[in-house]
Amino acid sequence: MTLLFKSYSSSENDEKKKKKKRKSIILNSNVGFLVVVLLIVFLSSLLPICVLGEKRRQKEQQKNLRFGPNGEFKILQVADMHFADGKSTPCLDVLSSQVKGCSDLNTSAFIHRMILAEKPHLVVFTGDNIFGFDSTDAAKSLDAAFEPAISLNIPWTAVLGNHDQEGTLSREGVMKHIVGLKNSLSQLNPLDAEFIDGFGNYNLEVGGVPGSSFENKSVLNLYFLDSGDYSTVPSIPGYGWIKASQQFWFQRTSTKLRREYENKPQRQKGAAPGLAYFHIPLPEFASFDSSNFTGVKQEGISSASVNSGFFTTMVEAGDVKVVFTGHDHVNDFCGELTGIHLCYAGGFGYHAYGKAGWARRARVVVATLEKLEKGGWGGVKSIKTWKRLDDKHLTAIDSQALWIKRSSGKAS
Ligand SMILES: *[C@@H]1O[C@H](CO)[C@@H](O)[C@H](O)[C@H]1NC(C)=O
Numbered sequence: 001m002t003l004l005f006k007s008y009s010s011s012e013n014d015e016k017k018k019k020k021k022r023k024s025i026i027l028n029s030n031v032g033f034l035v036v037v038l039l040i041v042f043l044s045s046l047l048p049i050c051v052l053g054e055k056r057r058q059k060e061q062q063k064n065l066r067f068g069p070n071g072e073f074k075i076l077q078v079a080d081m082h083f084a085d086g087k088s089t090p091c092l093d094v095l096s097s098q099v100k101g102c103s104d105l106n107t108s109a110f111i112h113r114m115i116l117a118e119k120p121h122l123v124v125f126t127g128d129n130i131f132g133f134d135s136t137d138a139a140k141s142l143d144a145a146f147e148p149a150i151s152l153n154i155p156w157t158a159v160l161g162n163h164d165q166e167g168t169l170s171r172e173g174v175m176k177h178i179v180g181l182k183n184s185l186s187q188l189n190p191l192d193a194e195f196i197d198g199f200g201n202y203n204l205e206v207g208g209v210p211g212s213s214f215e216n217k218s219v220l221n222l223y224f225l226d227s228g229d230y231s232t233v234p235s236i237p238g239y240g241w242i243k244a245s246q247q248f249w250f251q252r253t254s255t256k257l258r259r260e261y262e263n264k265p266q267r268q269k270g271a272a273p274g275l276a277y278f279h280i281p282l283p284e285f286a287s288f289d290s291s292n293f294t295g296v297k298q299e300g301i302s303s304a305s306v307n308s309g310f311f312t313t314m315v316e317a318g319d320v321k322v323v324f325t326g327h328d329h330v331n332d333f334c335g336e337l338t339g340i341h342l343c344y345a346g347g348f349g350y351h352a353y354g355k356a357g358w359a360r361r362a363r364v365v366v367a368t369l370e371k372l373e374k375g376g377w378g379g380v381k382s383i384k385t386w387k388r389l390d391d392k393h394l395t396a397i398d399s400q401a402l403w404i405k406r407s408s409g410k411a412s
């Protein structure tokens, strides 16, 4: 009996001990769970801080993007460098007398000369920056392609073309590399977009003259988009296009900027003018002929075979006044359709196809602020453009006004 009792009591004790143990395990696992939860809460509280930190870094980088004291902001567009391996990469479509001693280095020399001649506030590279097929190392090609802007200490941005990813880096890899380079104001994608197609969709705000009442306002909105490479839809042949997700982001950003422009300080009516940069021309580029464009059209318009509606989206938004693309190297015209100018830059790079005897070229755009009667500078008054040829004197051609604010005090 005693033995039985003993054994019973011991088993009871065991049971109690086990319960205790279980309890402590439960307690421990509760504590463990709590620690994990706290850790998750802590880490997720860090996430917005990281995002904010990133936002702050971008804002910081952008701070210098302002109109100069002369009331001007100038952008140099470099389209289709097709950079590969530098000195060993030959030039295409040059005169037979120009073949010898011609390489990617001529492309670099042209950027260098253009920057010194125009002293732009920003250089925008509109895709096919490198020609992936002929590049041994995409990262090295990118470094070399942007080197002139970097060494001359000019802020610059880039978007992707359809050839940038054909080397050793993916589209995402190329864009990430571009974002990380010195003086690059490029961004991988907007931080406020949950999902967006492509890589290198972002916007930049250009502030008014330092010390003026517009110094903290974006008076010129710059949009950069990834126009893709090739269609991935089997039933649609040809090039890529600007997708709905990108257009939603553009709409949201344009609306936000308009709201800010119309708000304090210095409330304005309507939106500040905008410029959009991407690689592949929109189907609307085919709306012109020599009777209504400035420049030349020497080849077809290689847009996507479908129209994804981005032109209409921009017309509706109302702020974009000019679209700048590349892609078709021997077209360099600007034409206006329903209030938006569609402009090619013309081919820049020597390892890109071109036309022998037809000089490589670049497009310049300058926005000028309105001089206020009471002194100081107002919003943007006019937008002008011209091109320069890579000849002895960097000859300027096809100068034209793209947009002029309709009446003083009101933006059109
Ligand atoms: C390329 O650069 C070399 C070296 O400066 C120069 O001699 C040559 O004329 C350039 N070629 C072209 C087509 O500009």
Ligand SMILES: *[C@@H]1O[C@H](CO)[C@@H](O)[C@H](O)[C@H]1NC(C)=O
Pocket (backbone or CB within 6 Å): 212, 213, 214, 215, 216, 265
């Ligand atoms: C712009 O922002 C700076 C820094 O916040 C501030 O000191 C300055 O007064 C602002 N300028 C105007 C015109 O609001």
Ligand SMILES: *[C@@H]1O[C@H](CO)[C@@H](O)[C@H](O)[C@H]1NC(C)=O
Pocket (backbone or CB within 6 Å): 287, 288, 289, 291, 292, 336, 337
């Ligand atoms: C340009 O002119 C042609 C006729 O020469 C016309 O068909 C076309 O619609 C015009 N384009 C625009 C955008 O006005």
